[in-house]
């Protein structure tokens with residue numbers, strides 16, 4: 108049994124300690140906004156925050172998060188009102204949308220430490236997140252808009 | 258397993274669109290929605306409400322629920338199709354709710370695409386454009402008649418504005434919500450015809466207003482439900498191990514360790530692999546690693562090595578003694594070329610590429626004694642119904658398919674393998690749903706790749722530079738022979754999707770396209786833009802080779818050949834202007850290509866540089882113009898264009914599947930490289946729409962011209978060095994530079 112906090116709520120999960128956090132989140136807790144894309148820290152679809160740090164849930168074991176605080180896309184804001192969620196809508200970023208939870212979580216970590224990133228800093232920070240629909244240009248615009256408007 | 262499909266002839270689905278002889282009148286089915294598969298959701302929400310037809314339901318509070326019949330895989334159809342109905346019926350968009358249709362080809366099939374529900378071929382908006390507007394127009398007429406009765410006014414004095422019927426003389430207004438509460442639907446239904454459709458200047462949404470996409474809010478807060486997200490009570494998980502070489506089967510299965518993994522329910526032999534069922538997803542993944550399987554070794558795919566086969570295909574393409582099946586035959590091209598003064602001849606090659614949908618293949622199925630239910634991110638609900646029935650050993654009427662959101666499709670999700678997995682495993686544990694999720698490695702290694710293709714193009718020029726003949730020979734395996742054998746046979750061994758794009762609107766005195774089928778058995782499939790993704794590579798590069806031979810401007814060369822095609826000329830001229838085409842760039846060059854694919858006209862100019870040390874190509878900027886006919890939602894067109902162009906750059910520069918002795922060498926994104934944010938160019942899109950024209954497809958249009966635009970830029974940058982093999986890997990670039 109592993110206990111940790113997710114989106115402000117304490118949970119206990121009965122699973123092997125080396126179970127990827129990704130499956131604990133998606134299939135045990137049914138918070139399916141966090142996605143599986145590669146399982147190898149190659150795509151960023153599974154990005155969540157662990158104690159505020161952007162983390163690939165597919166290569167994080169359950170035992171690694173014992174006692175820690177995990178935030179998923181569902182917990183980023185209560186009602187989709189995080190500045191990035193708003194700017195993502197304003198810029199109409201998603202196409203298939205599958206990568207976008209990971210993109211937004213990755214971007215949220217950037218803005219927390221660097222409220223006015225340059226284009227280069229954005230690209231550098233986001234380069235580990237694949238978008239197969241290639242919405243990259245709008246992702247950049249949405250991050251810039253959120254930085255501007257908040 | 259064979260993919261035997263029954264495609265019925267192009268038919269208008271009867272109950273939802275009743276086309277009568279002469280005029281197009283439509284009678285919309287009424288009231289039988291409640292008996293339909295999916296109806297549970299809608300029926301409970303709308304019981305007692307106003308349902309003028311199978312597509313639209315109006316609530317007492319004015320909410321207009323519209324069915325979306327196609328699969329949303331990123332291209333925006335969940336917004337585009339409903340807005341066609343909404344515009345014609347004068348619905349207020351803020352009150353529109355969109356519901357995914359059940360699998361029901363008879364009601365919701367695409368009249369422009371064999372009457373089935375299959376989202377692909379860029380056929381969706383093209384096929385539904387007029388029928389859905391007719392549905393909307395008739396819905397409006399039904400509302401007018403109901404309002405006439407409520408208000409006791411002649412229908413001729415009534416008009417509509419968004420969400421309202423207005424009695425013009427008295428300016429009395431009655432909302433659609435009130436009509437739904439007080440009104441009756443007239444019987445028989447009022448008939449309408451095409452002449453009742455709005456004129457472009459009357460549209461509210463089509464081409465007038467960029468509506469925010471319906472699916473977007475759910476994609477930024479994690480609430481959108483993709484196939485992989487399905488959660489059902491009592492659900493089990495499944496995993497399937499397929500053989501490393503296609504077509505082999507398990508000889509021995511040692512599951513002594515795997516079956517002891519905590520949470521494993523069952524390990525089963527399948528005709529094509531080994532299935533694992535467990536209480537948790539992680540248990541199935543652990544068991545997968547512990548299973549030890551020996552596979553048979555007799556598959557002919559063991560002879561399949563892509564690097565040597567492409568060479569064989571190249572030989573077949575250039576060996577003129579081998580003849581194929583004609584896809585285009587206009588005059589005697591070979592003769593004309595034989596007697597021409599100048600011969601231009603080249604081979605264009607393309608390696609296998611993989612779809613890499615961000616959401617790996619998956620599906621969930623529940624099999625009970627006489628029913629099958631499938632939840633799947635599928636492009637083809639109608640086929641899925643058939644596949645599931647076949648696998649479960651029942652008939653299609655016993656199968657319900659729920660189409661979820663798709664995390665990318667690009668053609669991969671028109672296949673059946675992921676559906677087979679879910680149904681095969683669910684059959685083993687009747688009464689409990691099973692969700693099967695492929696690993697990324699499963700997804701990479703068991704893809705339905707774009708075919709390996711060699712194209713041999715021969716063009717004859719007269720001494721004055723006029724083209725006398727164009728011969729284009731396409732050597733590749735067949736997609737239809739596997740997926741639609743009857744279609745392949747009926748066409749006499751022709752495969753339309755493999756050669757598509759080789760036909761073109763350039764004016765040629767003689768033109769021949771030949772398909773030389775290669776038969777080596779590896780499963781190949783539909784990959785975004787299908788044939789056009791490589792045929793335009795050959796065509797557009799050869800056009801530049803001709804221009805270079807004649808020493809004229811490549812844009813001029815195209816405009817000459819498109820003298821009778823004003824729409825084509827316009828996209829080229831516009832793109833040339835946008836890019837400031839004749840201005841030289843220090844250390845960089847521009848390349849141009851044009852494509853007439855999917856009913857659109859599209860031109861692209863790429864600004865390219867190359868690192869001569871390491872062979873890396875960089876695309877700095879792309880300008881593109883597209884004429885999509887009526888530009889229904891320009892902001893979404895811009896997104897589709899930018900996405901497809903960037904995707905096109907990815908496949909032209911990086912993407913490659915290598916098969917060695919039948920085994921796919923790549924396994925994940927560490928070995929299958931796709932474009933990342935740091936590698937994208939700026940893309941400038943210009944949309945040259947015409948509201949009086951039919952819409953083109955949009956999801957694939959941008960992809961075909963970008964690869965040749967890059968290759969053409971490279972040639973102009975390097976004094977004519979040609980890149981003729983997709984992808985343009987650094988070693989190939991260096992070879993072109995030094996050879």
Ligand code: FES
Nearest residue numbers: 144145146151165
């Ligand atoms: S799923 Fe974790 S990085 Fe791809």
Ligand code: FES
Nearest residue numbers: 203204238239240
């Ligand atoms: S929106 Fe489709 S993968 Fe990013």
